[in-house]
Amino acid sequence: MxxxxxxxxxxxxxxxxxxxxxxxxxxxxxxxxxxxxxxxxxxxxxxxxxxxxxxxxxxxxxxxxxxxxxxxxxxxxxxxxxxxxxxxxxxxxxxxxxxxxxxxxxxxxxxxxxxxxxxxxxxxxxxxxxxxxxxxxxxxxxxxxxxxxxxxxxxxxPQLTGHARPYLRQEHRRIDWHSDSTERVLRVLRAADSQPGVRDELLGGEWYLHGGYPEGRLRGRPGELLATRAGAICRATADGAVWIPELRALRVPGVPAPVKLPATVALGDLLRPPHLPRPLPEDAAPPPGAGAGRDRTWSEIDYREEGGAGFLTFSFPGGAMSTERCRRLLDAYRTACSRPTSVLVLGGRRDFFSNGIHLGVIEAAADAAEESWANINAMDDLVEAVLTTTDRLVVAALGGNAAAGGAMLALAADEVWCRSGVVLNPHYRLMGLYGSEYWTYTLPRRVGAAAATRLTREALPVSAAAAVQLGLADRTVACAPGAFADVTVRLATRLAGSPGAQARIAAKKARRELDEATRPLAVYRETELARMRETFFDPEAPYHALRRAFVRKESPAATPPHLARVHGGGSRHGGGPDAGPVPGRRPRVGSPDRPGVTGLGVHDCAPGPPAC
The missing domain is CATH 3.40.50.170 (Formyl transferase, N-terminal domain)
Known part of the structure; x- marks a missing residue:
C-alpha cells in the first residue's frame, strides 16, 4: 500500500x-x-x-x-x-x-x-x-x-465523549519558587523540557528553562542558585532543590532565534560577580559506588559493575555531545577500562544514545569553525578509545535513538544492542558534512561498501529490526523503555560469564592488529578530518547555514526531495527477511550465533533531528 x-x-x-x-x-x-x-x-x-x-x-x-x-x-x-x-x-x-x-x-x-x-x-x-x-x-x-x-x-x-482543552500557556506553567514543592517544580519542568520551556526570571533577566532533575542534598533560600555541575545549575525550591540542565534566552524581534544551551554556557558572565556575590561552586556528582548519596542526586555519567561486567551510562540532553562532554565521557571510559571486567557496556539508559557533536554550542561559540573542529576531534578521541580497547568486549546498548556521529560511536563497539523502538540515522549528509568518527572504517566493516554508500546517501531512518538485518546492530531487545537497563545488565553479565568470552577477546585483539597493519586507524582519521576541516573553515560551505537553521528551528521552504520520494514496498533496504550475506561484508571474528538475537546468524551478521 x-x-x-x-x-x-x-x-x-x-x-x-x-x-x-x-x-x-x-x-x-x-x-x-x-x-x-x-x-x-x-x-x-x-x-x-x-x-x-x-x-x-x-x-x-x-x-x-x-x-x-x-x-x-x-x-x-x-x-x-x-x-x-x-x-x-x-x-x-x-x-x-x-x-x-x-x-x-x-x-x-x-x-x-x-x-x-x-x-x-x-x-x-x-x-x-x-x-x-x-x-x-x-x-x-x-x-x-x-x-x-x-x-x-x-x-x-465514533467518540461518544470528550472535549477539546486549550493550549497550555506559560501562565499555567509558571513556577513559584517560594511556595512550590520540588515535586511540582519537576512536573512543570518535565512537561516543557524540549518545547516550549518554562519562562522564568533568573539573575535579572528572563529565560526559558529546559529540563529538571531532583537534588536530594543541597539546600538554600527558595529560588536561590546553589551550584553548577556539568553545565547545569542547581536552584533551591520551597522544600529542596532541582538541577536545570539547559536555558534559552527570550527571542528579540528582528534578531535570529536564540539557541538552547547548557545553562552555564547560556548564563556566562552572569554567574560571576558583580551579578552574584561570589562564583557558584562546581558541585561534582558523588563518585561511582557512593551508594545512597549518589542515588539522591543527578549525574550525566555514571559507572557500576555487576557479575564481571562494567556499565558506563551517560545521558546528554538531546543526545548532543559537546567538546566538554566528550572529554568527560572519555575520562570516564578510560577509568572504566582500568577495572578488572571482561565486558564494558556503553549506554544502557532510556532515551537518546547520542546524536554526535553539539550544534547548539558550536553555533553559540565565538568561532564556530574552531569549536566544530575541537568538537569533532573530541568525538574522534572517544571513538578511537573504543576501537582500540582490546582487553575486553565492548557493547553499545541503545535504549534510545542515535544519529550521525552518535550512531558511529555505537558502531565502534564489538556488539550493538538496540531496544526494539530505536531509530538509527547513520549518515551526515543532511548537515552538509562528510563525517568522521572513523565511519569509513566501521560502517563498511559492518554492512559492506555498497550498503554503507546507500545508507549515507539516502539519509533515511533505519528501524532497530532493519538495523539487525543490515548488520548495523546485533540484537534487538523487545521491552518497555524503563526495562531496558535491567535487561542489558542480565545480557551483559551472561556474556561476561560465557565460556567463549576470553576466546572472543583474543580473536578481537588479533583482528584489530591485522586491520591496523592493513590500514592504520590514523589514516582513516586523517582522511575524514581533512574533509571535515575543509568544510568547517569554509564560510560558504552549506554546513553553516544548515547548522544555523537546525539549532534555531527554522522551517525548510519545502519538503526535502529525499523525503518526498517513495521508499520501501515489499523489501527492507533491498533485501527481504531471507536475504543472504551482504557482498563485501567481512564476518566478525569470534562472535557466535546467540540465542535470542533478532535477525540473521553470525555468518550473515558481521560487525534522529539531523545531528553530527
Missing part, C-alpha cells in the same frame, strides 16, 4: 513511523506541512492509498480529508482533544495515558477512532516519554489502524 505521511517536521515519531511502515512492506513518502506550500497539490501528486499524520501542528485542508482517508495520530487517549495533550499528562502527574489514531474531520481530534493504545507514564521528561512509551503506543496503534484499513472490513468507532 502507498502511504503518504503529512507532518509538521520529520521528528522522531515521524521517522519511526516511516521506518516501520517500510519494514512492513508499504511504500512511504513524506510531505511537510510548511507555510506557503500546498498540501493539496502534494497529495494530488502522490495519489496515496492512505494519508497518516504522525505529528501535525496545522489542520489538514477539508478538500483532502473529505476526499481521501486521513488518519491523525493524537498523543492522548480516546476523548482527549486539543493541543498540549502530552504536556498536560506530565504536568498533572498522570500515571496512564495513551495514543489514539482517528479520522480527520472538521473538529480537531473529534473523528472516528481507528485504533487506540494505552501506556504508562513514568516520571520522565515529556520528550523522553514521547520517544519512549508514547512512540511505542503510537506505532502499535498506527500498525493496527493500517491493518484495519487495508482489510476493508473495519468500521471506525
Amino acid at each position: 502507498q502511504v503518504l505521511l503529512i507532518a509538521s517536521a520529520f521528528n522522531s515519531l515521524t521517522q519511526r513511523v516511516h521506518a516501520e511502515l517500510r519494514d512492513h512492506g508499504h511504500q512511504v513518502a513524506v510531505e511537510l506541512a510548511m507555510p506557503g506550500t500546498s498540501l493539496t497539490l502534494a497529495v494530488d501528486r502522490h495519489q496515496p492509498d492512505l494519508i497518516i499524520a504522525p505529528m501535525l501542528r496545522t489542520v489538514i485542508p477539508k478538500e483532502i480529508w473529505s476526499s481521501r482517508p486521513c488518519l491523525i495520530v493524537h498523543p492522548g487517549p480516546v476523548g482527549d482533544r486539543g493541543p498540549s495533550s502530552l504536556d498536560r499528562a506530565v504536568q498533572e502527574g498522570r500515571s496512564r495515558w495513551g495514543v489514539t489514531v482517528l479520522q480527520a474531520v472538521e473538529e480537531m481530534d473529534a473523528g472516528d477512532v481507528w485504533a487506540s493504545v494505552e501506556c504508562a507514564v513514568p516520571q520522565v521528561a515529556k520528550s523522553d516519554l514521547y520517544r519512549g512509551e508514547i512512540a511505542d503506543a503510537a506505532l502499535e496503534a498506527v500498525l493496527l489502524a493500517v491493518e484495519r484499513f487495508a482489510s476493508g472490513a473495519y468500521t471506525p468507532q
Whole structure:
C-alpha cells in the first residue's frame, strides 16, 4: 500500500513511523506541512492509498480529508482533544495515558477512532516519554489502524465523549519558587523540557528553562542558585532543590532565534560577580559506588559493575555531545577500562544514545569553525578509545535513538544492542558534512561498501529490526523503555560469564592488529578530518547555514526531495527477511550465533533531528 505521511517536521515519531511502515512492506513518502506550500497539490501528486499524520501542528485542508482517508495520530487517549495533550499528562502527574489514531474531520481530534493504545507514564521528561512509551503506543496503534484499513472490513468507532482543552500557556506553567514543592517544580519542568520551556526570571533577566532533575542534598533560600555541575545549575525550591540542565534566552524581534544551551554556557558572565556575590561552586556528582548519596542526586555519567561486567551510562540532553562532554565521557571510559571486567557496556539508559557533536554550542561559540573542529576531534578521541580497547568486549546498548556521529560511536563497539523502538540515522549528509568518527572504517566493516554508500546517501531512518538485518546492530531487545537497563545488565553479565568470552577477546585483539597493519586507524582519521576541516573553515560551505537553521528551528521552504520520494514496498533496504550475506561484508571474528538475537546468524551478521 502507498502511504503518504503529512507532518509538521520529520521528528522522531515521524521517522519511526516511516521506518516501520517500510519494514512492513508499504511504500512511504513524506510531505511537510510548511507555510506557503500546498498540501493539496502534494497529495494530488502522490495519489496515496492512505494519508497518516504522525505529528501535525496545522489542520489538514477539508478538500483532502473529505476526499481521501486521513488518519491523525493524537498523543492522548480516546476523548482527549486539543493541543498540549502530552504536556498536560506530565504536568498533572498522570500515571496512564495513551495514543489514539482517528479520522480527520472538521473538529480537531473529534473523528472516528481507528485504533487506540494505552501506556504508562513514568516520571520522565515529556520528550523522553514521547520517544519512549508514547512512540511505542503510537506505532502499535498506527500498525493496527493500517491493518484495519487495508482489510476493508473495519468500521471506525465514533467518540461518544470528550472535549477539546486549550493550549497550555506559560501562565499555567509558571513556577513559584517560594511556595512550590520540588515535586511540582519537576512536573512543570518535565512537561516543557524540549518545547516550549518554562519562562522564568533568573539573575535579572528572563529565560526559558529546559529540563529538571531532583537534588536530594543541597539546600538554600527558595529560588536561590546553589551550584553548577556539568553545565547545569542547581536552584533551591520551597522544600529542596532541582538541577536545570539547559536555558534559552527570550527571542528579540528582528534578531535570529536564540539557541538552547547548557545553562552555564547560556548564563556566562552572569554567574560571576558583580551579578552574584561570589562564583557558584562546581558541585561534582558523588563518585561511582557512593551508594545512597549518589542515588539522591543527578549525574550525566555514571559507572557500576555487576557479575564481571562494567556499565558506563551517560545521558546528554538531546543526545548532543559537546567538546566538554566528550572529554568527560572519555575520562570516564578510560577509568572504566582500568577495572578488572571482561565486558564494558556503553549506554544502557532510556532515551537518546547520542546524536554526535553539539550544534547548539558550536553555533553559540565565538568561532564556530574552531569549536566544530575541537568538537569533532573530541568525538574522534572517544571513538578511537573504543576501537582500540582490546582487553575486553565492548557493547553499545541503545535504549534510545542515535544519529550521525552518535550512531558511529555505537558502531565502534564489538556488539550493538538496540531496544526494539530505536531509530538509527547513520549518515551526515543532511548537515552538509562528510563525517568522521572513523565511519569509513566501521560502517563498511559492518554492512559492506555498497550498503554503507546507500545508507549515507539516502539519509533515511533505519528501524532497530532493519538495523539487525543490515548488520548495523546485533540484537534487538523487545521491552518497555524503563526495562531496558535491567535487561542489558542480565545480557551483559551472561556474556561476561560465557565460556567463549576470553576466546572472543583474543580473536578481537588479533583482528584489530591485522586491520591496523592493513590500514592504520590514523589514516582513516586523517582522511575524514581533512574533509571535515575543509568544510568547517569554509564560510560558504552549506554546513553553516544548515547548522544555523537546525539549532534555531527554522522551517525548510519545502519538503526535502529525499523525503518526498517513495521508499520501501515489499523489501527492507533491498533485501527481504531471507536475504543472504551482504557482498563485501567481512564476518566478525569470534562472535557466535546467540540465542535470542533478532535477525540473521553470525555468518550473515558481521560487525534522529539531523545531528553530527
